[in-house]
Amino acid sequence: MLGFNKTDLVAGIGVLALGAFVLFVAKDYGYGTARRMGGGFFPINLGVLIMLMGVAIILIDGRRPGGAISLPRMALRPLAAIGVGMVAFSLLVESAGLAPAMAAVVFLSAFAERNVKLVRAALTAIGMATVSVLIFDVGLDLQVEAFAW
């Protein structure tokens, strides 16, 4: 695309956006002077540096011969499965207890695999729930409840 490596182009644009965001937030913190640094001194300088690097990534990495011409493929299924699993854990651990939370995250994360075997996932979930209760609740006496209802 226009002779730029796509991966680097996208990465560079992302970096520019990141730098801009940092500057946008940090501008309200007050730059101050070198002698008396304000809250924004450090982040603003870093933000500028980040944006400069973004330009470098686009112009230098992007034009590098032999670079990555196509965009990388994202593994959406694992992202979704693990994400949902971790959300489930965070919602359940205090309301329902460690055992259900653990079982949920393990079971749901297993779906990251394309050919997930349901029975195996369920057994692993139950197993992990048991093991973690034994280790963390009984063994370490951590302040978590196995079942909190």
Next chain:
Amino acid sequence: MVNFAEFGSNIAIGASVAFSLEGLLYCFLGVFLGTFIGVLPGVGAFAAISVLLPLTFSLDPTTAIIMLAGIYYGSVYGGSTASILLNLPGTASTAVTCLDGYPMSRQGRAGVALFITTIASFIGSVVGLAVLAGFAPILSNFATDFASPEYFMLMVMGLIAAAILSSGSPWRAVVAVSFGLIMGIVGVDISTGDYRFTFGILELFEGLPLVAMALGLFGLPEIINNVNKERPKFNPKDITFGSMFPTRGEWKRTGKAMARGTGVGSFFGALPGTGGVLASFMSYALEKRIHRDPSIFGKGAIEGISGPETANNSAIMTAFIPTLTLGIPGDALMALMLGVFLIHGVTPGPEFIVQKPEMFWGLVVSFLIGNVILLGLNVPLIGLWVRILAIPYSILFPSVVGFICIGVYAFNFATLDIFVAMVGGLLGYLMLLYRFDVAPMILGLILGPLMESNLKRSLLISRGDFSVFIDRPISGAISYVCFALLAYMVFREIRGWRKRRAEQRVARRSEGT
């Protein structure tokens, strides 16, 4: 230089701490648990320490660190086992071991590889420990002259070093470092009292949770990336006790590689900002460069394991030097160790060895004990670890996600931390896809607040004059090193560019004919 009588009495103090029942018990526990968790692929030393950290809260500081250190070097050893048998590194610093260790196991010589790793780890640790014991007290004396400018420049140097080692281009590394620094200052600004980058979220007022971020960044992307890919399988019965011994020729080549490894490892470990990862890569590069026949590397060359594994373990030991004598962590793991000290009310720094000799020397002796235990434990237990690795990945990886969740949650009982870990996982995955290295970012995250406060103090005292960093002798020396490193970075980039241009020209020419 080294006063032997004094050294002897220090060791005696240390031994009395390390050989206590508590000291021995928790050392053993740490080493055993650490190796176990380290063996699990994708779960590295960081995860092992984070998950087992709650265990140490009720212990006194010395015992806590004894156990955590045991977990640390235990898990690094476990990580090598995973690298050799499954080509899935347990820890970043054992990634290099995959390069020749895995081919060796495919050739049926896994036993030899594992055995050599055990020996190499032990030798590396002992030498690194000797450097720690000898050098740390000297550096402490020297470091009492250090002030804000020196600390600031040291951190800059560490970050530049991390950027150079990183796998992507230099600008990507700088982005990673800079963004890490910004994540580090999230929370309340001590000098002004303002909240920065918190976006009104209460739990962020004290900063981003390091454990959550690091576990998410290191632990999750690998799982996300690998879960649907081809995975190697092996048969545990193939690894017998007898098959573990290397041939005589192998012993000789290995020995020299190990000796070089200790040097490389001890040096790079002691630099702030670098640790086992750099040490093992440097050792591999060195071995390959000086070998008579470099083509054997990547196909099961024993020097490809013995050098890096030794370097790795030496670096682990010497990484304690800047952490304990300067209070500057060498990498994320050391930062966690530092955090544990602080939780227990102990502040590592130049005064540490003098004020708390029983703690420092207790740790030194305990590290020795721990590595002996590791040696003795792992030769017979190799079969056990191997059997663990035979567990199907479809059972392992969801369990690892579960462990990460509880490890993150158990740190502060904040469900927000789980979300931070998720964000970290997504960020780490994107970085992986778009060729950004994560390690410099973590270092930036840890050093952020420290760097800013040292910069502020330096400029306050010098009244805004930036030349303070160059005028002061020590700080100036470090600045020159930084400039040299930056110049090297740019030079390397230009040279690579030129080479690729030349390659393209050759390719085009041959196409034309």
